[in-house]
Amino acid sequence: MKNIIVLIILTGTALFAAPYTKQDRINDMHEMAFAMNTIQSGFFYNNYDTISEGIEHLTQAIQRVKPPLEEVEETDVMARYMNNKVQMTNKIVKKINQKSLTILQRYKSGDSQQAIQAYDKILGQCMKCHRKTRNW
Numbered sequence: 001m002k003n004i005i006v007l008i009i010l011t012g013t014a015l016f017a018a019p020y021t022k023q024d025r026i027n028d029m030h031e032m033a034f035a036m037n038t039i040q041s042g043f044f045y046n047n048y049d050t051i052s053e054g055i056e057h058l059t060q061a062i063q064r065v066k067p068p069l070e071e072v073e074e075t076d077v078m079a080r081y082m083n084n085k086v087q088m089t090n091k092i093v094k095k096i097n098q099k100s101l102t103i104l105q106r107y108k109s110g111d112s113q114q115a116i117q118a119y120d121k122i123l124g125q126c127m128k129c130h131r132k133t134r135n136w
C-alpha cells in the first residue's frame with residue numbers, strides 16, 4: 001500500500017513537472033560549458049573515459065535546452081517567432097548529438113584529428129545559437 005502511494009506521488013510529480021525556466025536554461029548552459037571542458041581535457045590527457053563522461057553530460061544537457069516558459073507564453077507574433085527558434089534548437093541538438101558520436105567513434109579508432117574536428121563543430125553550434133539568440 002505504501003508503495004502504491006509513493007508511486008502515485010511520483011507519477012503526479014512527473015505529470016506536473018515544473019516548467020522550464022530561464023534559470024534552468026542557464027544551469028544547462030553551465031553544465032554544457034563544463035562538459036566541453038571535460039571533453040577537452042580528455043583530449044589533452046589522452047583519456048577516453050574522460051571524453052565519454054563529458055559527452056554524456058553534454059548530450060544530456062542539450063536535450064533539455066528549449067525556450068523557457070516565459071518566452072513560450074508571449075503574444076501570437078512572438079509565438080511564431082518562438083517556433084522558429086524551437087526548430088533551430090532541434091536542428092542544433094541533432095547536430096551536437098551526431099558530432100558527439102563522431103568524437104567517440106573517431107577517438108576510439110585512434111583518429112584524434114577527426115575527433116577534434118567534431119569537437120570544433122560542436123563549439124560552432126554553441127556559438128551559432130548564441131549569435132542568433134543573444135537576446136533570448
Ligand code: HEC
Pocket residue numbers: 022025026029030032033034036058065088089092122123125126127129130133134136
Ligand atoms: C539553442 C540555443 C543555444 C545553444 C545550442 C547553446 N546555447 Fe548557450 N546560451 C543560450 C542562451 C539563450 C543563453 C543566455 C541565457 C540567459 O542568460 O538567459 C546562453 C548562455 C550560455 C552561457 C552563459 C550562462 C550564464 O551564466 O550567463 C554559457 C556558459 C553557455 N551558454 C554555454 C553553451 C555551450 C558550451 C553550448 C554548446 C555545447 C551552448 N551554450 C549552446 C543559447 C544556447
